Amino acid sequence: MAATRVLLIEDSEDDALLVTGRLRRSGLDIEYERVETAEGMTQALRDSPPEIIISDNSMPSFDARAALALLHATGLDIPFIVVSGQIGEESAAALMRAGAHDFVLKDNLTRLAPAVQRELTEVQERRKRRRAEAALRSTEDRFRLVAEHLKDVVFRYRLGATPRLEYISSAATALTGHSPEQLQSDVELLFAAVDPADRDVLLRSWQSPPEQPLTVRWRLPDGSPAWIEQRLVLVLVDDAAVGEGVLRDITEQVLDARRREELEHQLHQAERLDSLGQLAGGIAHDFNNLLGVISGYVRFVLDDLGEDHPSRQDIENIDHAAGRAAALTRQLLIFSRLQPSQPEVVDLNAVVAEIERLLRRTIGEDIDFRIEVRPTLPPVFIDRSRLEQIVMNLVVNARAAMPGGGRLTLATGTDDDRHVCLTVSDTGCGMTEEVKRRAFEPFFTTRGRGQGSGLGLSTVYGAVTEASGSIVLDSRVGEGTSITVRLPAAVHSAAAQPSGDDDESDLRGDGERILIVEDDDGIRQIACRILSGAGYSVLDTAIRSQALELVRDTGQAFDLLLSDVVMPGMPVTEFLDAVRDARPSMPILLMSGYTADQTANSRPLPDSIPLVTKPFKLATLLRRVKGVLETHRVHTSARR
Incomplete structure (x- = not known):
């Protein structure tokens, strides 16, 4: 001691x-x-x-x-x-x-x-x-702190024809707007805060308390809705039945449960989209090959027909329909996130003009549809299919807001000469503040189940954001909605190929040898015919192993390898590695209508290798081939 x-x-x-x-x-x-x-x-x-x-x-x-x-x-x-x-x-x-x-x-x-x-x-x-007194004071302070800050309402009442409150905590003021003394004097003030549809249920529970907690809808003093959970027991006090209970605000829990339910619904929608994407990927490659064959032979026929031939317009309509089908396939792949977008320099007015007929068929005759375009707009740099999707989704969304008819206006213009604007306005029902706040959320829709996916405006938002643009939404309940998409005006030197056809005389070859590797007979024949007709010397094969034998053959000399991406057998990345090993300096051009499936389980395609999308127009293929060859010549000269 x-x-x-x-x-x-x-x-x-x-x-x-x-x-x-x-x-x-x-x-x-x-x-x-x-x-x-x-x-x-x-x-x-x-x-x-x-x-x-x-x-x-x-x-x-x-x-x-x-x-x-x-x-x-x-x-x-x-x-x-x-x-x-x-x-x-x-x-x-x-x-x-x-x-x-x-x-x-x-x-x-x-x-x-x-x-x-x-x-x-x-x-x-x-x-x-002193230590005991301090501990007691600390305990009392903690209990006092809990009591003062307890959000749950604690109450006690005597049973009877009309229950009589003996005690209710001060937290009741936040739920009812009345003091505990006022509630004890008039218990009806408490029941008046309950939603009328749930009031009788709550009253009955005070006479015969249920075993499980009871949830009722509530109206707070500021008028906002809430959900209140009641837990209640009966006890004997002096041989009299007394009810003791707790009222707890569970609004957040209820809203969380609803959000979880919404997320589960969104997950279900996402799974459906994933299935749609898998289906799209499964058919895209073959479908684009078929469209490529149709487009190729249509062009050959057009070349053989004179300008005044009576069937020329019909063939041109077939060509236009094939182009629309190809665009639709690309939209499906992009929407399913199975293919990256391919931005290019695009004229917004031209896109609107091309799909105007489709838009008018879509919105119906009960809508006054007006198109107001400003001439000579600067071009924008965006995936053409995505721009079409933006226009279509905005118009369809505006149409849905006018079930009884109205006026729908599509206008183009500029904003400070640095942005091109697309505005779609309607005279429909308009949006509340809550709807405006959530308008661009994926899967959010004000339409009934089965009447809308909730993806229209979210898809627009994603496409506009990807193009470095912005969206302005202006809406008033009962007056209508106006949505303006602002896209940056394209720099004319942007690294994108123009969408129009070049003069084919400038795209001709000079006997350069091209090896075509394509397993689809129709596409291979089309590519061979296009390139041969343009002055190139062509050799083709449907099998990658045979292509490698030709590449490795020292007796063969090729100026360009044109290969499909999706082919059976050897993965494309291994094939490209083998080609590079055999001919390191030989330029390569890939072609495909669908690349995601091929690269999903292997290395991604090199960014340095250009890609031409199928189905391709005659001039598009010639332009890409010419561009790759010219680039190779420039680099070769620079190294010398």
């Missing part, structure tokens, strides 16, 4: 030895420090506070009264005993009033040890009592 620490305030060393000796002979294990000045006492209290202080009453520069004052200034609870040679009753009483716990005369030190032991015991009891 540690020795008791004693601070001895004494100017006489002999008296100090007398006091400490008496304590030790009495059986006390002590260690002491002697001081005789205020500075010494202050230092001792700061460095190692003692368990008890024994002080001489009077010293030349320091006395017991001053020592007591100094001790009280520290706030420490340390017993203080005065030991004096002579002291009068009045002086002793004054010291006791000043805070001394006892005084002992030096000529009667037999009282000293019992006094020290008593004071040590009492100070321990005082400290225990």
